[in-house]
Amino acid sequence: MKLNPFLIKGYVSPEYFCDRKSETNKIISAIKNGRDLTLISLRRIGKTGLIHHVINQNEIKKNYNVVYCDIYQATNLAEMTRIFGNAVFNQLEKTSDKILKKLGRFFAGITPSITINPITLQTDIDFKIENSQQAETTIQQIFSMISKSAKPTVLIFDEFQQIEKFPEKNTEAVLRTHIQQLNNIHLIYSGSSKHLLSAMFSDRDRPFYQSTQLMELGKIDKAEYCSFIREKFLSGHINIDEKTTEKILELTRSHTYYVQYLCNRLYEINAGTGNRIDDKKVTEVLITILRENESYYYGYRNLLTEQQYTLLKAIGKQDGVSQPSSKEFITKYKLGTTSTVSAAIKSLLNKELIFRENGTYQVYDVFFSLWLKLLN
Ligand SMILES: Nc1ncnc2c1ncn2[C@@H]1O[C@H](COP(=O)(O)OP(=O)(O)OP(=O)(O)O)[C@@H](O)[C@H]1O
Ligand SMILES: [Mg+2]
The missing domain is CATH 1.10.10.10 (Winged helix-like DNA-binding domain superfamily/Winged helix DNA-binding domain)
Known part of the structure; x- marks a missing residue:
C-alpha cells in the first residue's frame, strides 16, 4: 500500500523530508569539526526529524557510531541513564566493533533481564539502577567504554530540557565532567523550551556555559515547502496550484507539523481521484480538523x-x-x-x-x- 507522503510522525527517508539542506550540512560540519551542538526551536518545527535526517546520511552512518536518546520520559537521573544504556545497547547490536561488544558484556553483568519487545521486536534491557549514585557510576562506565570505540560516537540527547525537572540538580555537572574529557564523542542536545535551554548554555555559573554551538531551527523555506507539497500531491494524482499551496502555508504559519497534518488529511480524501484542491477544499478540511479537536480546546479553557x-x-x-x-x-x-x-x-x-x-x-x-x- 502506498504511504501517505505527508508524514505526521517519525522519519522514514529523504523522499518524505522537505529541504533542510543547509541545516543538515551545518550539523554535519559541527560533528566533523568536533563541536558539540544544541538545537532549539518551537515544538513541532522538526528538530527530531532533522536529527534523524542527519544520522541517516551516509557520511555519518559510515564513519560514526550513533546513539540517539529521547529523554522525554525521564524524570530523574536513573531513568535517563536507563534510556542512555538502552540506546547504547541497541547500537551494539548493529556494530562489529569489538570494544562495543565488550560493553555489551558489561551491561549483561549489571542487567540480568533482557527482553524482546513483542511489538517493536527491539531488545530491551532492564537496568536495575536504584539511585543517583549508581546512575552516575553507570554513566561514567558507559562513557569510558564508548570513548574506547574505534569509531567516534555521535551522542544525541533529544528533549534535553527535561533534565531541568530532575531532582538531581547536578545532572549537568555529571555529564559535563565526562564529556569535557572525551574528544571522540560528539554531543547534540535538542529541545524546545527556549528559555530553559538558553539559560543552561549561556549562564556563566552553569556547567554547560558556552560549551556548545547554539542552533535555532526556523521554519522550512516557503518556496521549498511549496514545491514539496505540490510534488507529493501530484504523486497521488492530485493537482493543486501555487496560490492554494501558499494558502495552506499561510493558514498553518508554515509550522511544520500543522502543514503536514493538513496536507495529510487533504491527501487522504483526494488521492487517486484526479481532483484539484482549491481554497474551498482546504477550508473544509481545516474546519473538520478543528471540530474534531474541539474537546481538547474546551479542556484548555477549563484550565x-x-x-x-x-x-x-x-x-x-x-x-x-x-x-x-x-x-x-x-x-x-x-x-x-x-x-x-x-x-x-x-x-x-x-x-x-x-x-x-x-x-x-x-x-x-x-x-x-x-x-x-x-x-x-
Ligand atoms: N523537513 C521536513 N519535511 C517534512 N516533514 C517534516 C520535516 N521535519 C519534520 N517533519 C514532520 O513534522 C512533524 C514534527 O516534526 P518533529 O517531531 O521533528 O518536530 P520537533 O521539533 O522534534 O517537535 P517536538 O518539539 O514536539 O519534539 C513530524 O510529523 C515530522 O514527520
Ligand atoms: Mg522532537
Whole structure:
C-alpha cells in the first residue's frame, strides 16, 4: 500500500523530508569539526526529524557510531541513564566493533533481564539502577567504554530540557565532567523550551556555559515547502496550484507539523481521484480538523481563569498581537487593566499556550489559534 507522503510522525527517508539542506550540512560540519551542538526551536518545527535526517546520511552512518536518546520520559537521573544504556545497547547490536561488544558484556553483568519487545521486536534491557549514585557510576562506565570505540560516537540527547525537572540538580555537572574529557564523542542536545535551554548554555555559573554551538531551527523555506507539497500531491494524482499551496502555508504559519497534518488529511480524501484542491477544499478540511479537536480546546479553557481565556481568545482572533497592553487592544476585547493583562500574559507564556516571536505574541498551537479565530 502506498504511504501517505505527508508524514505526521517519525522519519522514514529523504523522499518524505522537505529541504533542510543547509541545516543538515551545518550539523554535519559541527560533528566533523568536533563541536558539540544544541538545537532549539518551537515544538513541532522538526528538530527530531532533522536529527534523524542527519544520522541517516551516509557520511555519518559510515564513519560514526550513533546513539540517539529521547529523554522525554525521564524524570530523574536513573531513568535517563536507563534510556542512555538502552540506546547504547541497541547500537551494539548493529556494530562489529569489538570494544562495543565488550560493553555489551558489561551491561549483561549489571542487567540480568533482557527482553524482546513483542511489538517493536527491539531488545530491551532492564537496568536495575536504584539511585543517583549508581546512575552516575553507570554513566561514567558507559562513557569510558564508548570513548574506547574505534569509531567516534555521535551522542544525541533529544528533549534535553527535561533534565531541568530532575531532582538531581547536578545532572549537568555529571555529564559535563565526562564529556569535557572525551574528544571522540560528539554531543547534540535538542529541545524546545527556549528559555530553559538558553539559560543552561549561556549562564556563566552553569556547567554547560558556552560549551556548545547554539542552533535555532526556523521554519522550512516557503518556496521549498511549496514545491514539496505540490510534488507529493501530484504523486497521488492530485493537482493543486501555487496560490492554494501558499494558502495552506499561510493558514498553518508554515509550522511544520500543522502543514503536514493538513496536507495529510487533504491527501487522504483526494488521492487517486484526479481532483484539484482549491481554497474551498482546504477550508473544509481545516474546519473538520478543528471540530474534531474541539474537546481538547474546551479542556484548555477549563484550565484557565476567565481573564486568561479572554486574552487568549483575543490573541487568536487577532492572529497575534505585539502590544497586548495597548489601550486599543484592551478596549476592543474588554480585557480590564494593563496589570491584569500582563499577569495573564505571563501565565499563558508559562503554560506554553502562547509564545513570543519577533515581538508578537501568538497562540502556540496553530489549530487552536484558528479555532479561536474562526469558530469561537
Ligand atoms: N523537513 C521536513 N519535511 C517534512 N516533514 C517534516 C520535516 N521535519 C519534520 N517533519 C514532520 O513534522 C512533524 C514534527 O516534526 P518533529 O517531531 O521533528 O518536530 P520537533 O521539533 O522534534 O517537535 P517536538 O518539539 O514536539 O519534539 C513530524 O510529523 C515530522 O514527520
Ligand atoms: Mg522532537
